Amino acid sequence: MTDLRALNDAFEELERRADAATAARPFDLPHRNRAQASRLVPMALAAAAVAGLVTGAVLLVPNNDPGTQAAQPGGSTTTAPITTTTATPPPPAYDNPELLAERFRAVLGDLATFTVTETGPGASVMTLPDRPITTTAATATAPTTTAPSTTGPQQPKTIGSSIVGTLTSAGVTGGFDLLMYPGLGRDGAWCDAPDEPSCSVRELPDGSSLATSQVALESGGVTHQISLVRPDGLVFVMHVSNRQSPKGSGPVLGTHPPLTVEQLVRIATSDRW
Amino acid sequence: MEFGEYVVGRRPALMRFATVLTCQTWLAEDIVSDVLGRAYERWDRISVMAEPHAYVRRMVVNEYLSWRRRLARTSPRAEVEPDVPFSDGADERARRDALIRRLARLPRRQRAAVVLRYYAGLSDAEIGAELGCRVTTVRSQISRALATLRVDLTANPHTYQETR
Incomplete structure (x- = not known):
């Protein structure tokens, strides 16, 4: 006793x-924020969200923080439809999920093939209000719901892209997810x-900054995880598992994840993105 | 109170509470992030309450109690670690870690009750209100939890005889 x-x-x-x-990640409410992420994907994906497939991160930044600017795809040409005849730099891979998948295919080469089952944003950015949110008569009398307010400039906006699906390499298949977004560049990989x-x-x-791990995040599968934060703030996160869900739940598809941690590192640091 | 002010002032305390509740820093971060995200959306209503922090803390408890069901997850690592016996009975760190492992293996409601009582300092009635159960249930949850933890409240606080 x-x-x-x-x-x-x-x-x-x-x-x-x-x-x-807490000290390691001040003000960063990052990764794995399923409740936030699930609101950002269509209702049809709700079942997948329950299965733990949803990717996405939440960055919470103070208002007027210069770091907020870094969340913009600074200096790049993502405000797309300006068409010119001269060559413009290609949009970043995180511009949209389709482009992310296309670049991923190029980076993989003949190492692996994959099928995308889900797409979404890479992260949502919430700006902290610089003054209390005023309670209007309308919201004060509204029934209590968890629906996000549609008024005010503090609506979370989304940045970057993510894809989820299954990946096959050397005959081994497993679940994967991949997300990329232009981050604030203040926190390292996790x-x-x-x-x-x-x-x-x-x-x-x-x-x-590079972080890797091999751990069963859910249900006893094996998940290889990598996160890379580049000096320009770009955040790259990927999970592969031997199970359907990249976090390690769902049907078992193989005895081990289709990609090793070393292969994930080479993918994340590829110059073909 | 502004939301930003609340987060700066109380996020460390929420993280401590959530970590004590879950025994996992990553799960605590997950839950606190979820809860702060939702609190932010309704901050106009929460901030005018008498005790916003108590409300947010309750959101953390509810999030934790619903967590595994909602995400269909099972067994965080600390809950399946073998409870390895250790030979050095004088090793405080080993004893403490063993207690954390036992804490981590408690059923969630029992663990919530113990944490609300001995960490947050709530009364049986307050815990009952927080967990939505009767006072007698709270008491039996706590006494079963203490038995599993092998914590004897009548023991001399300065005597360590046996740790497991």
């Missing part, structure tokens, strides 16, 4: 871990489960 002090010790240790996690021993975070010679 032990006593209440031991319980308090346990609580204090958990607090210490919480503080470390593991979904930072406490796992397989989590490795390191800096690459070009200043990119």
